[in-house]
Structures are given as structure tokens and as C-alpha cells.
Amino acid sequence: MNSDSVxxxxxxxxxxxxxxxxxxxxxxxxxxxxYDVKMSEIHGMSQRGGSxxxxxxxxxxxxxxxxxxxxxxxxxxxxxxxxxxxxxxLKPDGKMIINDYEIPSVPILTGAEQYPEGILxxxxxxxxxxxxxxxxxxxxxxxxxVMNIVLLGAAVKALTAAQPxxxxxxxxxxxxxxxxKPAFIDVNIKAFAxxxxxx
Amino acid sequence: xxxxxxxxxxxxVARGAWEAGLVFASAxxxxxxxxxxxxxxxxxxxxxAEWAPNEKVAVEAxxxxxxxxxxxxxxxxxxGVNVAAxxxxxxxxxxxxxxxxLVSADDPxxxxxxxxxxxxxxxxxxxxxxxxxxxxAEAKAFMKLGLDLSERFDTxxxxxxxxxxxxxxxxxELEERKPVPSIPYVKNIAKYVATPQNARVxxxxxxxRYADELAYANGEAVEIGVNRIEWAASGTGDxxxxxxxxxxxxxxxxxxxxxxxxQYARDVFGDGASYxxxxxxxxxxxxxxxxxxxxxxxxxxxxxxxxxxxxxxLEAGIACIGKEVIPEWDELNTDIVRQSVFGKQPQTLxxxxxxxxxxxxxxxxxxxxxxxxxxxxRKNVMITGDIGCYTLGSAPPLSAxxxxxxxxxxxxxxxxxxxxxxxxxADTRVVSVIGDSTFFHSGVTSLMDVAYNAxxxxxxxxxxxxxAMTGQQxxxxxxxxxxxxxxxxxxxxxxxxxxxIKKENIRIINxxxxxxxNAALDAAFSAQGASVIITRWPCALKKFSAADxxxxxxxxxxxxxxxxKCTKCKMCVKTGCPAIRSGEQVxxxxxxCTGCTVCKQVCSFGAISIKE
Numbered sequence: 035m036n037s038d039s040v041x042x043x044x045x046x047x048x049x050x051x052x053x054x055x056x057x058x059x060x061x062x063x064x065x066x067x068x069y070d071v072k073m074s075e076i077h078g079m080s081q082r083g084g085s086x087x088x089x090x091x092x093x094x095x096x097x098x099x100x101x102x103x104x105x106x107x108x109x110x111x112x113x114x115x116x117x118x119x120x121x122x123x124l125k126p127d128g129k130m131i132i133n134d135y136e137i138p139s140v141p142i143l144t145g146a147e148q149y150p151e152g153i154l155x156x157x158x159x160x161x162x163x164x165x166x167x168x169x170x171x172x173x174x175x176x177x178x179x180v181m182n183i184v185l186l187g188a189a190v191k192a193l194t195a196a197q198p199x200x201x202x203x204x205x206x207x208x209x210x211x212x213x214x215k216p217a218f219i220d221v222n223i224k225a226f227a228x229x230x231x232x233x
Numbered sequence: 234x235x236x237x238x239x240x241x242x243x244x245x246v247a248r249g250a251w252e253a254g255l256v257f258a259s260a261x262x263x264x265x266x267x268x269x270x271x272x273x274x275x276x277x278x279x280x281x282a283e284w285a286p287n288e289k290v291a292v293e294a295x296x297x298x299x300x301x302x303x304x305x306x307x308x309x310x311x312x313g314v315n316v317a318a319x320x321x322x323x324x325x326x327x328x329x330x331x332x333x334x335l336v337s338a339d340d341p342x343x344x345x346x347x348x349x350x351x352x353x354x355x356x357x358x359x360x361x362x363x364x365x366x367x368x369x370a371e372a373k374a375f376m377k378l379g380l381d382l383s384e385r386f387d388t389x390x391x392x393x394x395x396x397x398x399x400x401x402x403x404x405x406e407l408e409e410r411k412p413v414p415s416i417p418y419v420k421n422i423a424k425y426v427a428t429p430q431n432a433r434v435x436x437x438x439x440x441x442r443y444a445d446e447l448a449y450a451n452g453e454a455v456e457i458g459v460n461r462i463e464w465a466a467s468g469t470g471d472x473x474x475x476x477x478x479x480x481x482x483x484x485x486x487x488x489x490x491x492x493x494x495x496q497y498a499r500d501v502f503g504d505g506a507s508y509x510x511x512x513x514x515x516x517x518x519x520x521x522x523x524x525x526x527x528x529x530x531x532x533x534x535x536x537x538x539x540x541x542x543x544x545x546x547l548e549a550g551i552a553c554i555g556k557e558v559i560p561e562w563d564e565l566n567t568d569i570v571r572q573s574v575f576g577k578q579p580q581t582l583x584x585x586x587x588x589x590x591x592x593x594x595x596x597x598x599x600x601x602x603x604x605x606x607x608x609x610x611r612k613n614v615m616i617t618g619d620i621g622c623y624t625l626g627s628a629p630p631l632s633a634x635x636x637x638x639x640x641x642x643x644x645x646x647x648x649x650x651x652x653x654x655x656x657x658x659a660d661t662r663v664v665s666v667i668g669d670s671t672f673f674h675s676g677v678t679s680l681m682d683v684a685y686n687a688x689x690x691x692x693x694x695x696x697x698x699x700x701a702m703t704g705q706q707x708x709x710x711x712x713x714x715x716x717x718x719x720x721x722x723x724x725x726x727x728x729x730x731x732x733x734i735k736k737e738n739i740r741i742i743n744x745x746x747x748x749x750x751n752a753a754l755d756a757a758f759s760a761q762g763a764s765v766i767i768t769r770w771p772c773a774l775k776k777f778s779a780a781d782x783x784x785x786x787x788x789x790x791x792x793x794x795x796x797x798k799c800t801k802c803k804m805c806v807k808t809g810c811p812a813i814r815s816g817e818q819v820x821x822x823x824x825x826c827t828g829c830t831v832c833k834q835v836c837s838f839g840a841i842s843i844k845e
Contacts, residue, residue: 048591049593061239061402062239065237065239065404070403070404071239071402071403071404072368072401072402072403073239073401073402073403074397074400074401074402075400075401075402076344076396076400082593082594082595082596082622082625083591083593083594083596083811084591084592084593084594085591096403097495097496097497097499097500098496098497098499098500098566098567099368099397099401099402099403099493099496100397100401100566100567102566102567102568102571102579103568103579103581104579104580104581104582105567105568105579115588115589115591116588116591118584118586118587118588119588119591121582121583121584122581122582122583123581124581124582126580126581126582138814139589139590139591139592140591140592140594140628140809140811141589141590142589142814143806143810143811143813143814143815144629144630144803144806144807144809144815145803145806145815145816147589148589149589150586150587150588150589151586152586153584153586156584156585156586157584160582160583160584161582178824
């Protein structure tokens with residue numbers, strides 16, 4: 035099937051966490067490496083604190099812009115409970131990067147439900163999981179808002195390990211420079227490097 | 234080599250319009266169509282683009298621009314076409330001068346909509362030539378082709394997009410703009426004045442035009458690859474198939490598909506099947522379909538939502554498998570197509586721990602929260618709602634909206650309910666809540682009805698100084714246009730008075746002030762006749778203007794809970810604020826709190842204070 039030659043990356047999180055910007059940078063990297071790329075994102079109501087996903091597929095020829103269950107080579111979960119929600123989209127031999135960070139949803143905030151415990155241990159027992167504390171790393175770098183770029187750095191590290199040839203020629207710092215606002219270039223580049231180191 | 238760029242379908246439509254020499258564009262924002270006009274505004278002086286107060290106005294303005302001799306477009310979400318349908322159906326009769334394309338962005342799966350209607354049926358009902366792109370490259374190409382075909386066949390063209398085409402990025406080759414000379418205006422009453430006498434002739438022309446368009450769909454559209462057959466890799470279509478298309482060994486599978494469904498079908502059926510991929514789906518090129526169907530052993534129709542193409546095949550007596558296996562609801566994906574056709578489940582991982590749902594909610598600091606909290610405490614009240622962020626006021630714990638149908642519907646639905654309650658002697662009060670942009674869209678005529686027919690529902694215009702739901706667009710109340718130019722602001726209280734609402738029955742309040750919200754509701758419920766409450770405070774996500782900063786106290790504050798005073802009564806939690814978390818202690822997240830103080834006002838124990 036065609037999809038065999040396509041790599042699929044899913045970035046999942048909560049509205050407002052910056053999954054779209056991270057996906058844009060990743061997609062641009064694959065374009066520069068000469069691949070066919072499709073990226074799908076969701077706008078509108080679900081962005082208001084809801085569960086969000088952006089999806090990237092790249093390869094020599096890509097048809098579907100979205101990823102089916104069991105098809106993601108890499109999932110980057112910007113929030114722990116979202117990792118749980120999307121685990122069925124991971125290929126059984128895929129890689130999951132989880133930000134050890136909790137954003138309680140409204141039923142949890144109101145006390146109607148409890149934030150689930152033991153997520154990291156449970157997922158690590160089932161899949162190839164890397165965990166990092168991207169919020170702490172972003173704070174150390176100097177801006178809590180670059181958590182998404184820390185996670186991008188970790189994702190790039192995982193992808194480079196899996197596909198060294200594909201990733202070799204992509205100069206990510208250059209793309210970050212061209213994508214983020216000038217005042218935030220330095221902190222984003224630091225965040226990217228810190229994410230790579232931690233991933 | 235031309236530059237290739239990753240564009241969303243929406244950006245590609247805008248690029249195509251610009252390249253094709255488009256001069257005029259109008260739209261009302263609506264997910265998933267909003268970014269088309271935002272992208273067009275970026276082309277600056279080459280063309281003119283504006284936000285219209287609603288979709289009907291947008292289409293009418295585009296009709297005027299076409300009559301004036303330039304290429305024009307209007308863009309909207311699927312339900313917006315319902316609003317614009319009146320001019321659209323007659324515009325199909327008159328035809329165009331400059332080319333005109335209507336972009337309908339459908340939302341299969343209801344990512345951000347109240348229904349998942351399939352607007353391909355509009356093409357059939359109004360006899361509009363229809364193009365359906367399947368990715369961004371086609372979105373650009375079909376926008377350009379649409380303007381050409383509009384002029385060639387003298388018809389408005391429907392460019393039918395869906396969420397996954399609008400909001401997916403794929404590679405697009407960029408070309409230069411080719412300006413198109415404008416067509417001098419010539420008075421033509423027989424063409425444009427749809428009196429019964431003229432429209433009878435137009436109707437015959439419309440039917441006649443269909444035959445020409447059909448010939449194009451079966452002929453030229455195939456030559457240029459807009460409608461195209463992709464034969465199975467293993468043969469020319471007559472040859473035996475190796476079975477990787479999903480059929481039995483030796484069985485040649487054919488797939489008829491269009492739009493984004495083509496992408497899913499290609500991934501599922503692979504290179505072993507043959508495809509008839511339609512870019513032009515009205516008129517349906519039945520001769521081409523028949524030719525394709527005769528060369529395959531089994532024909533699948535893969536389409537989202539309604540059996541639009543399948544119905545055309547059934548009418549023509551062409552056997553196919555469509556909705557008997559493919560669901561008629563939700564958007565499709567490879568997973569659903571594979572499972573529906575072949576019964577195959579993917580290998581997946583699962584956890585024993587269940588994630589808690591994460592529904593969207595009103596933001597921390599949202600000005601709607603205070604008023605909704607006050608409203609939610611009222612008994613014996615029906616609350617009719619509308620389309621916007623504030624529809625989230627229907628969610629627990631506020632649960633302060635009882636209905637949501639369409640743009641502008643809250644006020645008239647409330648009017649009918651209030652009249653019915655009065656007729657049957659029920660004392661239930663009716664409150665209609667509507668946002669500023671939605672009020673301008675189609676609430677004004679509803680409020681006119683309330684005033685004219687002595688209604689007594691209370692209309693709440695939630696003026697958060699922006700069109701918030703679709704991502705902060707300007708509107709006639711904000712003082713700015715799409716391009717950021719200064720504009721007059723609608724005087725909402727003045728407008729209400731002009732419609733016939735008594736001045737003493739109109740109150741303007743800060744919705745984050747619970748005492749003011751309650752006082753306004755008390756006054757409204759004791760008023761004689763219709764009343765209006767205008768809640769005026771900017772959206773928490775808004776980039777505040779200089780005018781906002783001078784009018785409102787927007788200095789950032791943070792609320793905090795004194796744990797010694799907190800009795801864990803959870804009154805603050807019941808405001809539904811996402812910055813407040815209830816656990817062993819009730820705490821406020823300093824990062825998300827904006828200091829709106831609604832929680833502080835509901836606390837009976839003085840446990841919440843402002844940290845400056």
C-alpha cells in the first residue's frame with residue numbers, strides 16, 4: 035500500500051499549547067528536504083480549551099492529510115492525558131514523546147472527575163515512550179511559552195534517530211528563525227536545543 | 234522551476250483568486266472558511282476584500298461586482314449558503330458579467346458547526362456548475378478554472394470545499410497574477426431584472442446551459458485532467474487486476490470519488506484499483522462514469538455525507554456500492570473507508586486507563602461567564618441561544634442556554650416562545666442571548682419583529698467588541714474593517730431604539746459585575762414590553778485596541794484564594810472557570826487567571842482577593 039512509504043507524525047495537546055506552530059516548523063523542514071508533505075490542523079470551537087491535534091504525513095507521495103488509528107510513527111503529546119487519548123493512533127512499534135504536564139479538563143476542575151493516575155507507567159509498559167518535563171525546561175530557558183519548541187526539539191531528535199538520512203540535511207534553526215517573531219528567535223532556538231538534549 | 238509552497242486549502246483559494254485577476258471579494262467569517270478572506274486581504278492593493286455583515290450581503294455584493302464587469306467571489310461556511318440562498322438561486326438564472334465563484338466550506342464531522350449539511354445538493358438544486366478540490370494545489374487551480382468557466386458558461390460557480398481541504402496544508406506551485414480587463418457596463422434589463430416575464434426566458438437559458446456544461450464535464454474537463462481516470466498500475470483497465478485493489482484475484486476494482494475522499498480512497502485501495510476522480514461534480518459526467526463502470530468488475534463510490542454521486546449513478550442505472558457500506562455521517566478517513574469496505578481493523582495499542590473528556594469551555598476571564606452565572610440562577614426561564622463562543626454557556630456547570638439553531642435565531646425563537654407562553658397563560662420568562670457580530674448578521678430583523686409585534690422577551694446582546702469564535706475578526710461594531718482601516722461603529726443602543734425598543738428598557742452593563750447583571754435582569758423581568766441588555770466588555774483573547782484600553786480597566790490582575798478562609802463550598806468552582814481547580818484544596822492557577830473577579834464575587838466567605 036502507498037501508506038508504507040509515508041511517515042506520519044501526530045502532535046496532540048490542548049487548545050492554546052502551540053501545536054500548530056510546532057507542526058508548521060516540522061512540515062517546512064520536510065518540504066526543504068524535498069518530500070511531499072501534508073499537514074492538517076483544526077480551528078474553531080475545539081480550540082477553546084478542547085483536545086486538539088495537528089497531523090503531518092510526508093513521503094515521496096502523500097494522499098490522505100490525516101492519520102488513522104495505528105498509523106502514527108511518532109506521537110508528540112503536549113499533555114499527559116492527551117497521550118492516553120491518542121495512544122490508539124500510534125503504530126504498535128511507533129514512538130511516543132510525552133510532556134509530563136497536566137492540564138485538567140473541566141470535569142476534573144469541577145471535581146466531577148479525577149485526573150487519571152499512572153498514565154506514564156501504563157503507556158511506557160505498552161509502547162516506546164520518552165518522557166520529558168518541557169514546562170520546566172522552557173522555564174529554565176527563560177520563557178514558559180516556548181514549551182512547544184522544547185517538544186519540537188525532542189521530536190526532531192526521535193525522528194533523526196529513526197531516519198538519519200531523511201533528517202540529516204534539514205537545518206531546523208534556520209526554519210525556526212524564519213517562522214517565529216524576531217524578538218523571540220533566541221529563546222526559541224535555545225528551547226529547541228534544550229528539547230533535543232532532553233528528548 | 235516555479236516556487237512551491239505549503240499552503241492551506243483556504244490560502245490556496247485566495248492565491249488562485251489573486252492569480253486569476255479577481256477584483257472583489259466578500260465574506261462573513263465562519264469555520265472552516267474564515268482564512269480565505271484574511272489571506273486575500275494580504276494581497277493589498279491588487280484587489281478589494283471586505284467582511285460583510287452576513288453571507289447574503291456578501292453574495293449580493295459579489296453579484297454587483299460581477300455586473301460591474303470584474304471577477305468576484307464570496308466565501309462562507311456551509312450554513313452560510315442557507316442565508317445566501319435567495320440571491321444565489323436567481324443569480325444562477327441571470328448569469329454573470331465578470332466571473333463569480335461562491336466558496337462553500339462544508340464541515341463534515343461538525344468540528345465547529347451546528348450541522349453537517351452537504352452543500353453539493355445546492356449545486357443540483359440551483360443548477361450551479363460545481364468544482365470540488367481534493368488538496369491545496371487543486372483548490373488554487375479550481376478557483377482559477379471556476380472564474381474562467383463562470384464567464385464561459387455565464388453562470389456562478391460553486392467551489393465546494395470541506396474542513397480537511399480548507400485546513401490541510403499541501404504543496405502548491407505559485408504563479409503570477411494575470412490581470413483581466415474589466416467588461417464595460419452595459420444596461421441589460423432582460424438579463425438582470427428577474428421579473429416573471431424575464432425570468433421565464435432565463436429559466437429556459439438555464440436549462441439550455443446545462444447541456445453545454447454537461448458536454449464540457451464529459452469532454453474538455455477530461456482532457457485537462459479535472460475529471461480523470463487513473464487506471465490500475467497492473468493494466469489499462471481491461472487487463473486483469475492482481476487483486477491488491479482489494480478485490481478477489483483477477484477482479485478489477487473501480488472507485489468513483491471526489492474531494493478529500495479521493496485521498497482516503499487512494500490510500501485504502503492502493504495502486505491495484507482504478508479511479509475515476511471527479512473535480513467537476515455538477516453536472517455529473519454520467520457518460521464518463523458509464524464508460525468507466527463498464528471497464529471495471531466492481532464499482533465503489535467513496536464520498537462523505539450524502540449519496541450525492543451515488544444517486545446520480547442510480548438514476549442512470551449504473552450499479553455501484555456506496556452508502557450500503559460507507560457511513561452517511563461524520564467525515565471519512567482511511568480507517569473508516571478500510572473498515573467499511575474490507576472489514577479490516579488496524580492493529581492498535583490500548584490502555585486500561587480511560588482519559589477524561591476534554592470539552593471546549595469559556596476561557597478564563599471570558600466576559601460572558603459573569604452574566605451567564607447570574608442568568609443560570611434564575612428560575613422559570615427559557616434561554617434561547619445563538620451561534621458563537623457563548624454557545625458554550627450551555628455546558629455544565631453554567632447550563633445557561635436552552636437552544637441553538639442558527640445565526641440570529643435566538644431573538645426570534647425567543648419571541649415566538651414568549652408569545653406562546655403568553656397565549657397559554659404560562660409565566661415563564663424568555664431571555665435571548667446573542668453576540669455582537671451575530672446580532673449584526675441577522676439578529677437586527679428579529680429584534681425589529683419583537684418591537685413591532687409587542688414581544689416581551691429580553692434580548693441580551695453580548696458585545697465582546699470582536700467576532701471571537703472564528704478567531705478575532707473585525708465587524709461593524711468594532712470600528713475597524715478587514716484591512717484594519719477605521720470604520721464607523723454601529724451604535725447598538727441607538728439601533729435598538731430606532732427599531733422601537735423603549736429607551737428606558739435598554740441597559741448597558743459590565744457582564745463581569747454580578748450585581749449589575751442581576752440588577753439588569755430584575756429590571757428586564759419587571760419591565761413593560763421588550764427589553765434589551767447590552768453586556769459590553771472585550772473578549773479575553775482580544776488584542777486590545779487603544780479605544781478598548783481607554784474605555785475598560787484591562788490592567789492584568791490575578792485572584793487568589795486564602796486557604797485559611799476557604800470552606801471548600803465550591804461556589805467559585807460552579808462558575809466553570811478553567812483557572813479554578815477543585816481538589817483537596819480549591820486553587821486558582823495564576824498563569825491562566827485574568828483577574829476577572831467573578832469567583833471573588835460569588836465567594837460568601839471573603840476568601841478570594843486580588844493580587845495586583
